[in-house]
Amino acid sequence: MSTFENSLENSSALKYLRPEILAMAGYTPGEQPKIQGLIKLNTNENPYPPSPAVYKLLKEDFDPSLLKLYPDPVASELCKELGESVGLGVENVIAGNGSDDILTMAFRCFCDKDRPVACVYPTYSLYTVLAGLQNAECIQVDLNSDFSLPENLLEKIEKANLFVIPNPNAPTSNLFDSKTLEKICASFKGIVMIDEAYADFSGQTSANLVKKYPNVIVSRTFSKSYSLAGARFGYAMAQAPLIYNMMKMKDSYNVNMMTQKVALASFRDKEYLRKTVSLIIETREKLGAELSSLGFKVEKSSANFLFAAPPDRDGARCANLLRDEKIIVRYFPGRMTGEYVRITIGTPEQTATLIAVCRKIYG
Amino acid sequence: MSTFENSLENSSALKYLRPEILAMAGYTPGEQPKIQGLIKLNTNENPYPPSPAVYKLLKEDFDPSLLKLYPDPVASELCKELGESVGLGVENVIAGNGSDDILTMAFRCFCDKDRPVACVYPTYSLYTVLAGLQNAECIQVDLNSDFSLPENLLEKIEKANLFVIPNPNAPTSNLFDSKTLEKICASFKGIVMIDEAYADFSGQTSANLVKKYPNVIVSRTFSKSYSLAGARFGYAMAQAPLIYNMMKMKDSYNVNMMTQKVALASFRDKEYLRKTVSLIIETREKLGAELSSLGFKVEKSSANFLFAAPPDRDGARCANLLRDEKIIVRYFPGRMTGEYVRITIGTPEQTATLIAVCRKIYG
Structure with missing residues (x-):
């Protein structure tokens, strides 16, 4: 009765968990290697620091005594500017504690x-986890071998209530054709959520579809292009009735005060975004060409990472050999992905080192 | 088909919402009045700024370039110190984006x-909302008229899988007897979640019950006693099997990097906590005595607020009259609470103004 049942098995309290949660695999925190001199290209973080406006905000403008007060529950100033930038109103934007929070709200609402949920395969692995937490079936539809959308997609996802798709896709890095995406929005009998985490690197957005289709949600994050993974800010755009209902699911004060201010300062510095995104695209194209010349199969990327299969088509071996040289990339075992590694675009210096190492291994 | 259905009614996409969400009342953001010179005593914020260690951290020590990286997903350094302070391990602590996030995880797990969920009445109104979002029945059991726990509580909550109770309770401000609480933990066939948002003002904690009972979760927040409502940090303590399973429900990077550092710096400044909590308790006792002498019925408070019924026992009128004098307090209409107002403890200066105004109205 009165015991410290602190080992993971046999706790008498586990029977009170929802059985589908108990049956799920345990959470494994992402790898946070602390090796000196490591080149970390495994989590699609931006190699450049955030805008100088973030430094000024935190070091000069922000008054820490304000932290005693609750933050604006709906981040109105920020959401207003985000909406206006694509011709939408504040009633069309919901702020999240990272776009993970936005995805969680959507899965809980729909x-x-x-x-059921539907998504493609391969895609961002979080979607199947979020479906599991809702005890919802997850219908996964294989992409074509070139990672484009299959002809019969609509037919295959017919039973789903929510279709979630990243554009560009992760980990495959490719951009889906906008005409095809719009056709899905127009025909699918359910919610279409377009996860634009990497859209700033593609020069394309589906934000315009929000005005046209009442069933479309477009989500964005500041973790990648704005170099603010540590601050946690994401948002979604949709017609007001969907935003209004997603708000019911939101934790009252889900975006902290510092992040609201940091995100707004970053968003206003459009020149810095343009500059760092250009640098990353330039480095991406250079790395892609070099890897191709070494015999890698490099998928056409519209993101801040490459999906590339080494000459021997052994992704696991590639990831291990790079790790021996203190370069960490991401490997996804399994069907369609096992031949590849996913490589985040780093600085030109990191990329030069990566190229040199790849030459040594595969040259 | 292709339309901007942006008014809240008649969107063709609303049929895709879970019906229980669609049926719920819309979210109303908390009042953020922007009147000059207002005395804001309505949301139990701390009147004192956070520890000077927070200023030093943000203005001197923190390097904003780190924001390009994801934060520690489990806030290990912080959770380790929080656990150790009450004789628990890091495996017994889960970090949240405010304790709202912790409560959401618990409701989704259990x-x-x-x-069903069970809670008392009156209590923190979020619990019934969170139950609704899970489509779970919420069994509410009336407290006695002195706001103590009813004799037959266990019998009445028998059907529930989760019993959640704030201690001290909000909005009633009183502390529940620890022997009675422990009896509930020992006898209740389900999870007992003790929400200690205000515990630093009571000098009492149930953290010791975590070691004794595998079904107990104790949650805490930095929003009140640490003056960090704007930073969003809360945590829960429980035996490892429950923490392990709650982690499955957590957004991967739920606590941003700045908040992890700010919370740790605050937690280490134990002298500042002691000092500001003492000041608030001193002011609380003084305000309570003054209001009593004016004919208010003041409930014995163990929190950073008072629950007080004015001489005419008309809480709504009291809140309105105070508002006319630029003082905002919280009024909860309805059974058992309608006679009262909830008054957050402010600075001695704010309190002197409040007392003068109350004298004018009721003296």
């Missing part, structure tokens, strides 16, 4: 035991 | 259509 999915349950009777309301 | 409640659904077949797993």
